[in-house]
Amino acid sequence: MAVVNVTKSSFENEVLKADKTVLVDFWADWCMPCKMLAPIVDQIAEEHSEIKVCKVDIDKEAALAMEYKVMSIPTLIVFKNGQIAGQTVGVQSKTDIEGMLEV
Numbered sequence: 001m002a003v004v005n006v007t008k009s010s011f012e013n014e015v016l017k018a019d020k021t022v023l024v025d026f027w028a029d030w031c032m033p034c035k036m037l038a039p040i041v042d043q044i045a046e047e048h049s050e051i052k053v054c055k056v057d058i059d060k061e062a063a064l065a066m067e068y069k070v071m072s073i074p075t076l077i078v079f080k081n082g083q084i085a086g087q088t089v090g091v092q093s094k095t096d097i098e099g100m101l102e103v
Helices: 010-018 032-045 062-067 094-101
Strands: 021-027 051-056 075-080 081-087
Touching: 010 021, 010 051, 010 062, 021 032, 021 094, 032 051, 032 094, 075 094, 081 094
Parallel strands: 021 051
Antiparallel strands: 021 075, 075 081
């Protein structure tokens, strides 16, 4: 499944009302660790159709980053049934992310 870029206006429908577990990657174009994490996030999106993967560009969606208290990037937040089920900051291994997703 492709990664979905979400905005403040689409966040509720794409993430909070999703009928499956959602991994949200808060990132920015200038962030080198974010660029290191991106291929791992893309791979998880491709390999796990039971998970929805979304990205939030914090430069374009600063309000969302503030709402979810994203202070450092990359930040990954897992949502289940519209609630935060897990969160990490920094580059993570694929195994660690999958563990957080319980896949």
